[in-house]
Amino acid sequence: MAEEYPHYIEFRHVYKTFDKPVLVDSNFYVDPGKTVAIIGRSGVGKSVSLGHIMGFLKPDQGRVIVAHEDITDLSEAEMNRVRRKVTMVFQSGALFDSLTVAENILFSLELREDFDEKNKEDIVAGLLQMVGIPDSADAYPADLPTGFRRAVAIARALAAEPQCILYDEPTTMVDPIMSDHLTELMLRLKKEMNLTSVVVTHDLDLLHRVADSVVFLSKGKIAFFGPPGDLYKSNDPDVQDFLELDKVIRGTGMAENDPFRKGLGGVASEG
Numbered sequence: 438m439a440e441e442y443p444h445y446i447e448f449r450h451v452y453k454t455f456d457k458p459v460l461v462d463s464n465f466y467v468d469p470g471k472t473v474a475i476i477g478r479s480g481v482g483k484s485v486s487l488g489h490i491m492g493f494l495k496p497d498q499g500r501v502i503v504a505h506e507d508i509t510d511l512s513e514a515e516m517n518r519v520r521r522k523v524t525m526v527f528q529s530g531a532l533f534d535s536l537t538v539a540e541n542i543l544f545s546l547e548l549r550e551d552f553d554e555k556n557k558e559d560i561v562a563g564l565l566q567m568v569g570i571p572d573s574a575d576a577y578p579a580d581l582p583t584g585f586r587r588a589v590a591i592a593r594a595l596a597a598e599p600q601c602i603l604y605d606e607p608t609t610m611v612d613p614i615m616s617d618h619l620t621e622l623m624l625r626l627k628k629e630m631n632l633t634s635v636v637v638t639h640d641l642d643l644l645h646r647v648a649d650s651v652v653f654l655s656k657g658k659i660a661f662f663g664p665p666g667d668l669y670k671s672n673d674p675d676v677q678d679f680l681e682l683d684k685v686i687r688g689t690g691m692a693e694n695d696p697f698r699k700g701l702g703g704v705a706s707e708g
């Protein structure tokens with residue numbers, strides 16, 4: 438299988454229309470162990486792209502390859518097999534509010550075929566340690582800040598021992614310290630566990646630290662696909678608008694050697 442589809446994830450000429458075209462000839466790939474960031478304005482089809490990778494959505498045309506397999510025509514039962522390898526961390530965290538943090542993670546652990554009941558407390562503690570919230574086992578998700586809930590969602594995803602994690606806006610609505618922590622965590626999972634990942638984000642700091650490649654979506658099209666450093670060389674007006682808007686949002690608190698500043702080449706003056 439891996440010979441036929443060398444990329445871990447691949448979109449081949451994917452089209453998807455709802456009331457208007459959302460994905461139009463979408464082509465990109467993610468290699469094993471690599472991280473691809475999907476960026477672009479609200480409503481351009483970032484979450485829809487993740488939905489296709491999970492098989493929650495099917496393309497109108499084109500092929501979707503996931504875990505070195507063409508999943509386009511797989512049944513729901515067959516998709517569940519693929520979803521043991523590829524898991525998603527939803528923006529909401531999608532945790533059970535009536536269960537504690539530990540119980541939320543156990544829920545995912547128990548789905549694992551090799552799960553050993555005896556070790557469950559150790560495994561939960563280890564996962565919480567790994568995501569940096571060792572003291573939250575007995576808390577209820579609703580009582581935790583957003584960033585902690587995202588960390589729990591990541592711990593729960595890891596409990597399934599996936600090959601690949603999809604993150605939908607992991608640092609949105611999170612304070613800067615927690616955002617930094619989540620970014621470091623994603624980087625660690627990539628380096629230490631060789632996890633393949635796709636991250637939908639508006640966070641250019643996360644993008645520069647974690648992503649090997651960037652997909653920029655605008656008006657249904659992929660306006661850019663390549664290494665993050667090359668984004669600043671793109672002539673696409675939508676890419677340039679996006680980068681400029683980010684500069685305004687981030688204000689002037691950037692380092693002298695920030696690639697962002699270099700990329701703009703002094704187009705806008707500092708306020």
Ligand SMILES: Nc1ncnc2c1ncn2[C@@H]1O[C@H](COP(=O)(O)OP(=O)(O)O)[C@@H](O)[C@H]1O
Nearest residue numbers: 455456459477478479480481482483484485486
């Ligand atoms: N299940 C669906 N049914 C109908 N329209 C949808 C569905 N999911 C997404 N859309 C539409 O597709 C477009 C892209 O949505 P989405 O991928 O969620 O945007 P974003 O890039 O902000 O994540 C939006 O116009 C949205 O309304």
Ligand SMILES: [Mg+2]
Nearest residue numbers: 483484485605
């Ligand atoms: Mg979205």
